[in-house]
Structure formats: C-alpha cells, structure tokens
Amino acid sequence: MSILSHCSFACVYCAPKNKPDLTNFYPKIHYLSPELLESKIKTLTSHIQLKEVHLTGGEPTLHKDLVLLIQKLKEIAINEIAITSNGFFEDGLIQKMKQAGLTRMNFSLDSFSQGGFEKLSDRKLPIERLLQRILEAKTFGLDVKVNCTVLKGYNELEILDLLQWSGENGIPIRFLEFMKMGPLQEEHSDCFYSAEEIRSTIQKKYNFQAYPTAPDSTATYHITDEGFIFGIIANHTEPFCEGCNRLRMDSLGRIYGCLSDQTSFDLPSDPSAVPFVLQQAMDTKKMQFTGSELSMKFIGG
Template sequence: MVRRFRKLRLSLTDSCNFACVYCVTGHEAPAEKAQTRVEDFLRWVSAIHAVNPLNEIRLTGGEPTLYRDLVPLVARLSAMGISKISLTTNGFALARLAKPLSAAGLSAVNVSLDALDETIFRVMGGRSPAAVFAGIDAAKAAGLETKINTTLVGEVNDSQILPLLGWAKGKHVTIRFLELMAMGHLHAERSARLVAAEDILSVIATAFEFRALPRAPHATAHYYELDGGYRFGIIGNTSLPFCSDCDRLRLDSHGRIFGCLSSQQSHDLAAEGIDVAAVLRSAMQLKQAEKFTGSQLVMREIGG
C-alpha cells in the first residue's frame, strides 16, 4: 500500500515556558529567541499544499502560544482552505488566546495535562495548574474541540490516572494517556519509566468497566468506551503501535521537514530551487513499517 501524506505538524518555536521531564533534562542551553516570520511559514506551507493538498495542520512547538504572531498565522492558514487547523499546547496562555484563535479559524486544541495534584504537576515540569485549568475551560467556551494529553512517567505521575480520568469525564473532555516516548535524553533510558498500555488499562479497570473500540485509520490513539458512552484513549507507541499507516510529516521552525520521529534525517524545504514533491516523497519513505523505535531528536525542537 502506498502511503499518502495528509497531515502536517508545524513547529512554530523551540522555546517553551515549561520544563517537562520527558522533554528536557533542565540543563539544556536556552533556545534561540529569534522567531520565524509568518511569511516564511506561509511560503513553506503553500508550497506543500500546492503539490499535496493538506487535510490538517497541527501547530506545535516548543510551546506554540509563545509564537508572537500565532493568531494572524492561524487566520492566514485558514484562508488557504485547509479544513482543520489544530494546536497542541501546555495550556498556560490558552485562557487569553482561545477566543481569538477560534475566531481566526482554529478548530481544535490538545492540552497537555500530566497531573491534577499540584505537587506532581510541578515535579513533572509544569507551571501554575490553575492557569492550565482556566485555559481548558476557555477553549471549551470558545467552541474548540478540546482533548487532554497525559504523558505517563512511572513512579512520578502514574498515580494520577484515575483522578485525571474521573476529572476529564466530569468535564466531558476526552483524555488520552500517552506512553513515554524514547526521544532525546530518554532514548536509551525510557524503559525504566514506561507505563505501558496494559498497565494503564489495569488501573482503569479497578474503577470502571470499558470496552475497546476499533482503531480509526491513521489514528495515533486507540479508544475505549465506558458505560454511559464516555471515551478515553491510549497513545501507545510501544504497546499499541500505529506506524503502519501514519500519514503525518513534521516541519520545524527552520524549514526542515521530517518523515518520522524515529529518524533524525530531514530535508531542507527552505532551500532554493527545491523539488517539493520529491522532498515529500523522500520524507514519507523514512517512516517505520510497523513500530516506533525512537531517536535522539528533542521534542521541544521538532514538535509533538
């Protein structure tokens, strides 16, 4: 089967105002302060969209809400006719930005929330959980499709599975639990902290009855339904691999396009005279046939 590229993940900045333990060690050099111009992002996306019409663009970071021109960028991407523009964020600035982003054409937001307990939240690298909760409420009020992403780290926030599930269910917001990825500083160390899908489900089974739902084509998450119809998901890059039909490519803030998080190889879309269609084909060929293997790439730099 020949894969088709449908979804672009666009990293707007290397900067982040959190220091999540699965992304950084805390000893990294400060990220560059210079930001890529809106015109550059639009030129790269337009070139891609012209030869390969996109179904979705997901804006990532670092932390994309730190990109100063986020709202005008969303508006101009929306004007291209791309059917879905979404955002992955830590939610810290979302209370202020949700309404203008929705008005500009944003349709969905994934908010990273790794704990309800404030102490654990901060140990995981977050700041001000109250600001994140306010951001989630603002996103819902603005009409944005809102999901929660929780990355689980063994012996750090795995005690939060049931509290977060109960909270999300009460909020009528879908939550997805993510297995820790073998990326960056965790490439060789991840296994000791991995909370696998079967472990997540075992914990949930102590409090809820649920059934597995069929995985949608190209989806990263496997979903489960509780009695009453509430659905939660697990993104299990190790236990429940989804690589075989992945339809995403990543473009970083320097104009480099990546085919897979398991490969550090990239292609420079910003180079003069580039054959965009050929670059996209080459990037798609870097994808894993079956299972994610990880790499030294840092998620803060390439985007989630």
C-alpha cells in the same frame, strides 16, 4: 508544525534542566515567521492534500504572531487547524485564535495534583489555571482533548483522577506511553508505563469497550460505561507506524518524515523537485517506532 524552538516549561520527559538540549543542532530560540509558514504550506498544498495543520512547539502560544499564523493557514484554505498548549498564556487568546480559524485545542495535562504538576513541569504554577483554560476552550466551541504522558514514579497513580475529571467535563483524554526521544533515552525503561498497564489501571474502577477510532488515528479509543472517552497512544508496545500519514515541519521550515529519524529536508524552490523531496521524507518512515535523540521540544508533540 513546530512554530518555535522554545518552551516555558522544562518537563522531565522533554527538556529536563540537567540534560543536554541539542543546542548545537538548533538555534536556542527560533520562531517560524508568517512568511515562511505561508511559503512552505503553499508549496505543500500544491502537491499534496493537507487534511490538517497542527501547530506545536515548544510552546506555540509564546509565538508573538500566533494569531497571524492561524489566519494565514485559514486563508490558504486549511480547514482543520489545531494547536497543542500547556495552557499558560494570556487572557483572551483562545477567543482570538478561534476567530482567526482555529478548530481544535489539545492541552498537556500530565497531573491532577499541584505537587505532581510541579514535579513534572519543573514550574511552580497553579494547576487550577490550566484546568480553567481547558474548560474555557470548550466553552468557545473548540474541539478539545487533553494529553497525559504517563511516567512510572511520577503520575501513574493519577490516571483514574485524570480520567474522571476529563470524563465528567465531556473531554476525551489520551494517555501516552513515554516516548524514547531526546534527553531521557538512557532512563527510558525506568519511567516506562505501558498501554497494557494503563488499561489495567483503568479497569480497577471502570468497565470500558472499544470506541470508534479513525484509521489514521495515533490513539486507540475506548468508552466507559459512564460515557467517559479515553484513548491510548502506544508508540512502543502497540505501534501504528504502518498507517502513519503525517509530515512534520520544524521552526526552520525543515520537513521530517518520521519521529524515529532526525533527517530533515528543505522544500526546494523549484516546483518540479518538490515531489522527490517529499518522497525522500516519506522514505524515512519506519515500520516500528525506535525513538530519536531529537527532543519533542524541537520537532513538536
């Protein structure tokens, strides 16, 4: 669920400042209200079994009612509630989210160096603050993962440093192939760093083997001899579309079945019509990821 169409960063792979932002397709900033979230989730749970709701954005911690949204999900009996964040938010929020029912946090950690972080995020903020937030979430007992989108010419030389830091702190890291979505469609091939290249880079320092991976996981996991766990999400070169069991919802409450299709569906008020709409959304799923003009800023990553 993308709970707002706004982010405090302008990452080069999502919302570079010199590229159009689909503002005609979305309101400039739109927040998913607690009432709309509750209505849509109750509609969905009356027809399908939801294993998990994952809150994204934009940057979800900018939502003023974030804790209430988590509480609403908990009251509806959603057992697994996750959130993805850039880590720059107010003190005390992690504890509040945990108390409200949050079970997992994913953090975007695309660089281990100050210069690399600023280049990728277009923000002059201390990388140390993000690292501290990740460790803080772990101390509160949340299931924590970090995500790194790898771009050639930006951060491929930091893969080993990122793996070492996350591994030494007992936190799984997932390396993502740069997805052909949103404003960098034309430049995609210039920045693309494949799953095979990621594995080859890691092999320069670490021996690793396959690690148990859930059948519906978007990542393929491995573990090094040192016990460092890492996953690779390879939408382009090793697609996993055939096993996809996800639905997405944007901040307007619209349903999407596939990241490669920007067709959206509104859940009807008539309960008898909901299964048909859900089937329509599922029918948009592709057998292979092809990308979309729709930015992850609006549909959630």
